[in-house]
Amino acid sequence: MVNSISKTVQSLIDEDLSLQDALQRDYGNYSAIARMLLPKVKEAVNSDVNLESVITSVKRAKANYTVLQGKITQVVAGSVLNIRTDMVKVSVDKTKQNLEKIRKTLATFSGEFLQVIEGNSVVTLISDFNSFHKINGIFDKADVIDQKQNLATVIIRSPDDITSTPGCVQAFYNA
Incomplete structure (x- = not known):
């Protein structure tokens, strides 16, 4: 075996904050967790694995893990959180005319906060309140959805590591 069952189970739990939470608060069913992890453990150790072995490893992992281990801790610690208030949102129909208006508006927004989120049928603009009238004024009332x-x-x-580190977003939600 390349990896041991217990190390593989520990690693899988370390990467899944919801499992850690279930084990920490004692509402996780060891057998159910083991059944869920079994296919991944079999793949990692590259051999047939007994369910009882995985259950035992889950019980041991409960005592060993700490919340936000390893890379998750590094990513969360290296992140910068910024909260802005007095923001506005304008959602408009996604038409060629509106996209062109948005493109022209973006050129005039130097240094001001403006977030553009483009969906399948709607474009949403988020900015600070000072820019609200400027943004709202470029669209026809019929085009404004919300x-x-x-x-x-x-x-x-x-940090860039967030894209390859599972559990980071959940860590922010749980904070």
Whole structure:
């Protein structure tokens, strides 16, 4: 065996914050968790694995793990959290005319906060309140689907490792 069953189980639990939480708060069913992990353990150790061995490893892992182990801790610690208030949102139909208006508007927004989220049929613009009238004024009333004011945004800037480290987003939600 390249990896031991217990090390593989420990590694799988370390990468899954919801499993860690279930084990820490004692609402996780060891057998169910073991059955869920069994295919991954079999693949990792490259041999036939007994369910009882995985159950025992899950019980041992409960005592060993600490929340936000390893890479998750590094990514979360290296992240910068920024909260902005007094934000506004304007959602408009995604048409060629509106996309062109947005493109022209983006050129005039130097240094101001403006987030553009393009969906299949709607484009949403998020900015600070000072820019609301400027943004709202470029669209026809018929094109505006939704407007909201007095919103807040949470902006998290994380190291590039976040893309290859499972569990980071959940760590932010649980914080």
